[in-house]
Amino acid sequence: MEFETIIGLEIHAELSTKSKMFCGCSTEFGGEPNTRTCPVCLGHPGTLPVANRKAIEYTILLGLALNCEIARRSLFHRKNYFYPDMPKNYQISQYDIPLSKNGFLEIDMGDYKRKVGITRVHLEEDTGKSIHVGESGRIHGAGRSLEDFNRAGIPLVEIVTEPDLRTPEEARNFMIELRAMLEYLGISDCKMEEGSLRCDANISIAVDGVQGTKVEIKNMNSFRALQRALSFEEKRQKEIIIGGGKIPQETRHWDEAAGVTHTLRMKEEAFDYRYFPEPDLVPLEPDPQIVEELQKSLPETPGQRLDRFIRKYGLPKDTARVLVYDKKLGDFYEEAVAKGGNPVAIAKWLAGDFVGLLNEFSIKVENSPIGPHGISELILLVERGVISGRMAKDVLKEAFQSGESPAQIVSRKGLSQIADSEEIALIVERVVDDNPQAVRDFLEGKEQALKFLMGQVMKLSRGKANPTMASEKLRELLEKRQ
C-alpha cells in the first residue's frame, strides 16, 4: 500500500479594522463582557448591518496578495444555525460568490517549494464568546454558559486552501507564510493566543492514489499544535487503514494536553446552513480601477523580501528566514543596516543572540531595550576592533538589562580592547618569559602551543587584548627567539 497524506486548511483571521464589520463598535480586544456592543451587533429586532469599507478593501488586498481573481460582483449570504454566541442565529458570510477565489501561495520547504491553491478568500463576521461555567468548569461539565458579544461582528477573512498540502510540516509552513503575509499587508494582528488567527484542517489518507475519507480537526491554537495534531491524525488514520478499518467522516477535537484528537460529539447533529443571499446588504461590485490601485499598492511579500535579503545582503537562507518571517524583526534589521555595519554580521547577531535575548526576557522586537541604532553601534564597535565578539555578547546582554547604548556600556565599564601596540608588546613579552616550556614546544613545531600562549595573553589582559594584534605580536616575538 502506498500512502499519501492530503491536507487542506481553513483559516479565519480577524481584520484589524477600528470598528466592527457591520456596526460602529470598537474591535479592541478584551474589555468587560458586552461593553463593546450595540443594538446591531446584539441582533436587536429591527437593526440592520452596514458593511465596513475598510474590511472589504483588506479582503481584496489579501485576495490580490494570494494571486486570486477578484469578483466583479460578490454577494453576502446568511449562514443559518443556532448557537448562543451568535446574536442573530445566522452569520453574515459569503457563499457561492466570494470576493476572491482561485489563487495560490507558494511555500518554501528548504529543499523544495510547494504551490498551494487558494480556493477562496471571503469576508464574514465573527461570533461572540461563550464562557462555560459551573460544575467542573470544563465544557463537558459546564452547568451554564455566559455569553459575551464583544467579539461578535468583528470582521473575519476566511481563507480556504485546496487539499494541496502533503505533510504536517507543510501545513505549519503554510501558516507561517500566511501569517507573515497578513502581517506584511498590515491587515491582521494574527495573534493566535487572542484568537485573532484560527485554523481548522481537514486531512485524509489516499491509498494507492484512491481518495480517503476527510476528517476535520478543530481547536489547534498554535502552529505547533497544528503540526502535532496533523501528525497524530496522520498516524492514527494510517494505523486504522493498515488494520483494515474504515475511517468515518467526522469532526475531531485536538486535545493539546493529552496530545490526541478525539471525536467531537455535538448534540446538534442537524447541520444544514440554509444559505441564502443576505437581503439586508446589497451586492459588492469592486471598482476595477480601485482593484488595480490596490494591486499596485501591494507591499513586498515575505517571499520577495526573503529573496531580496539573500540577494542584496548576501545572507544565508536560514538567517534570512528568521528575519523575514517576523516582519518587525525584518524591519528592525533593515533599519539597523541603514545605520551602518556589515549586513551579514548584523543579520547573524539579530537572528542569534538578539532573538535569544528577546525570548529570554520575553520581550517583543518593538519593545526591545536596544533599538536598530544600538545594534548598528554594537556591530561597528566590533568591526572597528574596539571590542571583541566575545565582549559584544556581554555588552548586548547588558544593554538588555540596563537599557544603555553599547557605546555607553563600553565606556562605563572600560571595556575597550587594548589596541595599543606597546601595551600589547609588554603583555606578550611577559607571557613569553613566563612560559618557557610552551615557547620551546612551539619552537619544536607544536602549533598547539601557540594557542596556549594566546590564551595566556588574553588571560593576562583580562580579555581586552585585541586578538589580532596580540597574535601578530606573539608570532613576531617567537620568531625572534628562534
Place this chain on the structure above:
Amino acid sequence: MDLIEKDALTLGRLIARREVSASEVVEAYLNRIEKVESMLHAFINLSGDLARRLAAEIDEKISRGENAGEFAGVPIAIKDVLSTKNFPTTCASRMLENFVPVYDATAVEKVLSAGCVMLGKTNMDEFAMGSSTENSYFGVTRNPWDTDRVPGGSSGGSAAAVAAREVPWALGSDTGGSIRQPAALCGIVGMKPTYGLVSRYGLVAFASSLDQVGPMTLNVSDCAALLGLIAGHDPLDSTSIPDEPEDYLSELNGEIRGLKAAVVKELSGEGIDPDVLRCFNEALDTLDACGVSIEEVSLSSFEYALSAYYIIAPAEASSNLARFDGVRYGFRTDHECDDVWEMYDRTRSEGFGGEVKRRIMLGTYALSAGYYEAYYAQAQKIRTLIINDYRKAWEKFDVLLSPTSPTTAFRIGEKIDDPLTMYLSDVCTIPVNLAGIPAISVPCGLSEGLPVGLQIMGPPLKELRILNVAYALEQSLNLNMRPPI
C-alpha cells in the same frame, strides 16, 4: 370645532396658527380612544401620559415662538413592529411582550422630530404575518365599519385606529399588502412606497427584501405629507435609496389628464368578489372622466406571484426570526431546561403563535438542503419574471390598476383555520412587493356597507404620480367615508 374629524394637515395648521393647542388636540383624541377603543382594540399599548406631557412641551415651545416641528402636536399611532426607544415594542407577540427597545426606528425618529405626538402602538398580526390582525397575541382588532369583521392585516390596528378617528394618521408596514389591504378594508388611504424609499432601520423584519414602512391616512394629501416625513436616505439601511425624494405634498395637484393607465387582468378577474369589481369598475369610469385612458394588460407571470411570495417571505422570515431565542431579550420559557437547545425549542414554541411557527416551518423547509433550488431559487426567478412584466408594462402605461383586495372585510374567524385561503387575500397586493414598486390603496366605494379599495401601482420612485392619480380619484369620487362607530 370637532377636532377628531380633521385630517392631520389641518390639525398641524391649526396648532401652528395657535387656533388650537397641541394639548387640546391630544386630549380630544385620547377621549376618542377612551370612547371606542374597547370596541375596536386597535392598540397594544397606549402612551397617553407621555403624549400629554409631550403636547404640553410643544405648546410651551410654540408659545415661546420656537420651532416645534412641521407637524407639532399632531397625534400619530405607530404599528407595533417599529422600534420605539424606551417604549414597549411587542410585534403582537408573546415573544416580545415585555421588550423595551434601546433605540428608535428611523421612521419613528423622523415623525417624532417633526413634532408628531405618539398616542400608542397599534395592534397587528404577530410579526406582521397575517391578513386579518387575528394573529395577535393580544387579541383581535375589530373593523370600525362592522365590529364582527376583521380590519385586514397585518397593519389592522393602524387602519382601524385611523378609520375610527382614534388618531388622524398612522405608520404601518407592508410586506405583501399589509398596509394597502387593511387600508382598503377600513376605508382609508394606505401606501407602500418604493422598496428603499423609507428606511427599514428599526422595522422588525418579517421579509427583509419585501418590507417597507408606509403611511396610513384619512386622505391622499395626508398620505403625501406623511410620506414626505418618512422618506429619504438613511445610512443605517444599506438598501436605502440615496436619491433625494420628490416633494410629494407641494406637487400634489391631481393633474392626471392624458395619463395612460391599464387594469391588470390577472388581478381583476377570477377570484375577485363581483361587488368589489362593480365598485372598482365605477371608479375606473371616474378616472376615465378625469382624462385618463384606461386599457387592460395581461401580465402572465402574476399567476405565480402568490406562490413565489409564500416561498420567499417565509424563507426570509425563518432566518429573521431566528434571533428570538430567549438569550439577549424577550421571552424565555419557565420550563427547567437541561441545556440551551431545549431552552431554544421551548422558548420559541411557547413564545411564537401558530401562524408564525407555520411560516418559520415553511421557510425553513424551502431553504433546506435539497429543496432550495426547487422552491427558493425558483421563486427568486419568478420574481425576476414579475419585475420584467412590470418593466414591459411601464413602456406603455404610466400606472397600473387593480382592486386592492379580492373581498371586503371578512368575518372574524372566517378564514383563520385555512391558511391557504387566508393567503389568497393578498393576491392583488403581492406582485408589488416582489417588484419593489410603489402602490397606493384609495377608497373607491362601499359594497354592502363595507369599504372597497382601489390599488394604483407605479414604476419605482413614481410615488408622486400615483399620489396624484389617487388624489384626482378621491376628489372626483368625494366619498366622505365615515364608519358608523
Place this chain on the structure above:
Amino acid sequence: MVISMEDVEHVAKLARLYLTKEEKKMFKRQLSDVLEHARIISGIDTSDVEPTSHAIPLANVAREDEVRPSLPVEEAVRNAPWSEGGAFMVPKII
C-alpha cells in the same frame, strides 16, 4: 402529501421549535397544502432567468471604518431574561 412526518420533524429541529404531536400533524397537512399550491411554479422554464434577491438595483453600500459609541452595558443586558455581571446567561451548551 408533499411533505412527510420526517420532513416536519427535521425542519422543526432546524428551526428550533418544539412541536406537539398534534402540531406536527397540523403542520404536515398545512405545509403540504401551501407547497402543493407552490408547485405550480416548479413547472415554469426559468433556465435563462437570473434570480432576483434585491428588487432595487443598488451596489457597494458601505460605511467608513469609524468607531461609534457602544451601549452602556446596563442597556445591553436590560432586556435579558437572565444575565450576570454584564453577560447573558444560558443553560449549558454541550
